[in-house]
Amino acid sequence: MARPRSAAADRAILDATRSALVELGWSRLTMADVAARAGVAKTTLYRRWPGKSEMVVDAVAVLFDELELPDRGSLQADIEGVVLSFAALVSRPEAKTSLMAVVAESTHRPALRDRVRSAIVDRQKHLVLQGRARAQARGELPPDKGDAEHTRRTVDLIFDVVAGTVVHRCLVSDEPVDETWARTFALLLMGGLAAVSG
Amino acid sequence: MARPRSAAADRAILDATRSALVELGWSRLTMADVAARAGVAKTTLYRRWPGKSEMVVDAVAVLFDELELPDRGSLQADIEGVVLSFAALVSRPEAKTSLMAVVAESTHRPALRDRVRSAIVDRQKHLVLQGRARAQARGELPPDKGDAEHTRRTVDLIFDVVAGTVVHRCLVSDEPVDETWARTFALLLMGGLAAVSG
Amino acid sequence: MARPRSAAADRAILDATRSALVELGWSRLTMADVAARAGVAKTTLYRRWPGKSEMVVDAVAVLFDELELPDRGSLQADIEGVVLSFAALVSRPEAKTSLMAVVAESTHRPALRDRVRSAIVDRQKHLVLQGRARAQARGELPPDKGDAEHTRRTVDLIFDVVAGTVVHRCLVSDEPVDETWARTFALLLMGGLAAVSG
Amino acid sequence: MARPRSAAADRAILDATRSALVELGWSRLTMADVAARAGVAKTTLYRRWPGKSEMVVDAVAVLFDELELPDRGSLQADIEGVVLSFAALVSRPEAKTSLMAVVAESTHRPALRDRVRSAIVDRQKHLVLQGRARAQARGELPPDKGDAEHTRRTVDLIFDVVAGTVVHRCLVSDEPVDETWARTFALLLMGGLAAVSG
DNA sequence: GCCTAATCGAGACGGTACGTCGGGTCTTGCG
DNA sequence: CGCAAGACCCGACGTACCGTCTCGATTAGGC
Structure with a gap:
């Protein structure tokens, strides 16, 4: 008014x-x-904003908008690429200090958890779907079997593995995520995908 | 005196x-x-203790001493077992509320990071080595090639994948770690191991 | 704003x-x-307030505003009156417990000393001037000789004698200030005044 | 043993x-x-010692042992002398900071008050008696009338006036006690003595 | 010249108050 | 009305002293 x-x-x-x-x-x-x-x-x-946590979530969330999945020609290369750029993102000082803190806080605050999920986590999940679709188009992965539930579970698993591993490497183990590591990790993931998709 | x-x-x-x-x-x-x-x-x-964080680390650390790797007969079963018990540990309210907070805080405080590593993280790494040795004895994994550096890198990778994924599933995705999920994740890991060890 | x-x-x-x-x-x-x-x-x-001392000074200071010098007809009577009411004031539990403590503290804190002086001590000095003027009007004391410095010194002396003696009697000697004592003290002061004014 | x-x-x-x-x-x-x-x-x-206050009282008390009343030939001179040396004592930093504090503390601790009195205050009272006797011997003051109670009251009054005034001048007014001031104060006291002894 | 018990140094301990800091709310006028 | 300024309540922080308590290591006496 x-x-x-x-x-x-x-x-x-x-x-x-x-x-x-x-x-x-x-x-x-x-x-x-x-x-x-x-x-x-x-x-x-x-x-x-209701408080410090929510404000920081919004401040950090925009950083994740720049995450993309450029087509590098193969699933292995795509994985390596997203791992590297995700690790770079997580290692930025703004994110490094706040991500874990906000997740910790969100443990006992559902509203905050929702905000984290919608502003940060879910923003990344479509990358998994995108990479999967691309790999299926290339014939690197078998097409969907129509079992939506099974697909959702697999996607969630892949996401937990990728995001969890990278975050753990960066923030807990505090070791660098370089091309060598990314290649080995992608290799592992490829093998794992074959195992769970077969 | x-x-x-x-x-x-x-x-x-x-x-x-x-x-x-x-x-x-x-x-x-x-x-x-x-x-x-x-x-x-x-x-x-x-x-x-210098502060709340350090004290909590020491208080939570002892919980991790109870982690074991009982011989379940196969690498797949061993992985499932440790994943389930590790998830149970991470989901306990004492750990759930404090682990992420402490890691977040440790981002800016090297001394705290070292304490977290020595009191919690490194205490679990022997489980990976133990499982690996057992699998090698069973013939499920090829014996060491004598490249200690390569072995160390692989162990660290496995550790980041297991710990990171479980923590992410429990604390970020907030989804249950049940036998079904553990079996699928173990399956994925088996495939990944084969890929990076071959 | x-x-x-x-x-x-x-x-x-x-x-x-x-x-x-x-x-x-x-x-x-x-x-x-x-x-x-x-x-x-x-x-x-x-x-x-910077601290406890300053706050207490301000809290106690207002008590001293009620001190007055009613005209009792003679200098001797005026002195007796002010001595009695000043002693009553100093003996009040609020003042008794705090005055000495604050003065002690003010020994090595100039800012506090100034506050004590401006809030408590100087507020009472006008009583000496008032009594003196009244006595001069009555002819009990000789008129000012125009030597302002000498007057100031005398007033300060009278003030130190009255305030110091009463406080010492009340807080150190811990003896009562009754009419008898006040009369004797006033008598002494009258004799002293005559001696220093002559 | x-x-x-x-x-x-x-x-x-x-x-x-x-x-x-x-x-x-x-x-x-x-x-x-x-x-x-x-x-x-x-x-x-x-x-x-039971505590800080008692210890400090004992530490400061010994300073008062050096107080003396040398015979300067006249009551006026004797008073000036004792005033100057008492003021010097009270102004010493050890005494300055602690005397008032201890007195303040002793307000609600009878045991401490007794210690202060026996260790410090009473140590000075004999000076009044000594000066009085000497003045009587010189004929400057009339001899005792045999009224012990009256004598005690007068001595106490003199003591409160001298000690109280000097302490107030030194610690509250924070003005120097020099020979000029001592002479004027002694003059006042002489007049007062004459008035109350007559 | 031992025995033995109180005294000593060091410093950890349970308390209590300190003065500061940050979070989140409320009040006041300016634009 | 929205806003900058900042006073306000609340509650936790980490520090400082107090006076008490354990320790093990000296020392004197008394035998």
Whole structure:
């Protein structure tokens, strides 16, 4: 009715959140600090998000929009490519510090879990479907057998394996995800796919 | 020469920490509350651990000591077994609420990361080695080729895949790890192993 | 532009401080307790005062505003009156427990000393001037000789003698200040005044 | 029966207490710190004194042993002399920071009050009696009338006036006690004495 | 010249209060 | 009305001292 919310403010806040994440990390990131960086009052933050976690989810979510699955000619190459770019994403300081924290927080907050899922996790799942379809078109994988439930379960499994392994490698083992590792992991996954799809 | 630290206090504190984790979860767990439950002064906590994260790591770490790899007759069955028991462990409320939080925090604190690794992660790696040796004895896997570096890389990969996938399934996807899922995942892993070992 | 500090909070805090002083005394008075009594957060206390001492000074200072010098017809009677009411003030539990403590603390904190002086000590000095003027009007004391410096020194001396003696009697010697003692002390002071004014 | 307490420790502790008072002041003086300075365990302190206040009283008390009343030939001169030396004593940093603090603390601790009185206050009262006797011998004051009660009251009054005024001047007004001020104050006191003794 | 018991150093311990910090809400005027 | 500013309540933080308590290692006496 009266004054509309400033779209510029939204952008400024999310930018400020990301840069604060880079400089301070999740635990030392402060609502007051983000507000100050964005040249905005704390009230404005709380008018838009229920709290720190939700705001950070939205700030980090946009990073995942750049994930793509370019056609590299073979399933093995496609997997290697997505693993490398996913690992690069997860290793960025903004994401590194906040992803696990938000997931931890979401353990006992269903609303937050939903936001994480819709804003981050599900954004990646279509890549699995896309890669699968492409591999089927190439004849690298057998076509769907019409059992939708079985397909869903397999896709979820692949997703857990890829995302879980890469995140564990990056954040827990803290070892680099380079081409060599990606190739070996893709090889493993190819073998596994053959086993569960046969 | 002076008074030694009370071993009883250590035990009481770690017990209190676990029960507080179960009842309150990571974020509502308070140093003061743990101290009160343990019948101990807050100072005593800080004399032993630099902070909440380190204390919780030590409290949760002991849970992982009960992980075993009973011989179920085949590599496939062994994998299924360890996946199920590892998932059960990760799903326990003490672990569920704290593991991700601690890993998140460890992103910015090398000392904490080292503690997590030595107290939790590395403690489980011997299971991979044990399962591998057993499978080799059974003839399910080819014997070592004497390339220690290659072996280490493979073990690390297997570990990242198993731990990462199970954790992701339990804490991010929030789906149950039942026998069916374990069997499929083990199947996938068997195929993958064959691919990277051949 | 922003929200102004609550005047109600100020009043509530100082009231709470006085009642806590009466019930607990200086050393057992706690910032947290005062905050609770005032229905206010601890932060609000620290936003207004640097610490316990400063807050107590302000809380006790208002007690001294009620000191007056009613005209009793003669200098001797005026002195007796002010001595009695000053002693009564100093003996009140709020003042008794805190005055010395604050002065002790102010020994190595110039800012606190200034606050004590401006909030408590200097507020009473006008009583000496008033009594002196009245006595001069009555012809009991010779008129000013125009030497402002000499006058100031004399007033300060009288003040140190009256305040110091009464405080010492009440808080160190812990003997009652009754009419008999006040009469004798006033007599002494009259003789002294004659000696230094002659 | 067995080992006696170390006299060297006592001395070291009191010395350490005084030097800590000079450097840190009352409020920042710590039992642990005194123990460390004295090369002694905290236990040793508490074996000898009930607490910080009592220990400090004993440490400061010895300073008052050096107070004397040399015969300067006249009551006026004797008063000036004792005022100057008492003021010098009270202004020493060890005494300055601790005297008021201890008195404040003694407000609600009778045992401490007694210790202060016997260790510090009463040590000075004999000076009043001595000066009075000397003045009577010189004929400057009338001899005792045999009314012991009246004498006691007068001595107490003189004591409160002298001690109270000097302490107030030094610690509250924070003005120097020099020869000029001492002469004026002694003059006032002489006049007062004449008035109450007549 | 041993025995034995109190004393000593060191420092861990249970408490209590401190002063600070961050989260999230509420109030005030400006635009 | 939306907003920047910032006061407010709440609750946890990590620190500092207090005075007590265990330790094992000295020391004197008394025998």
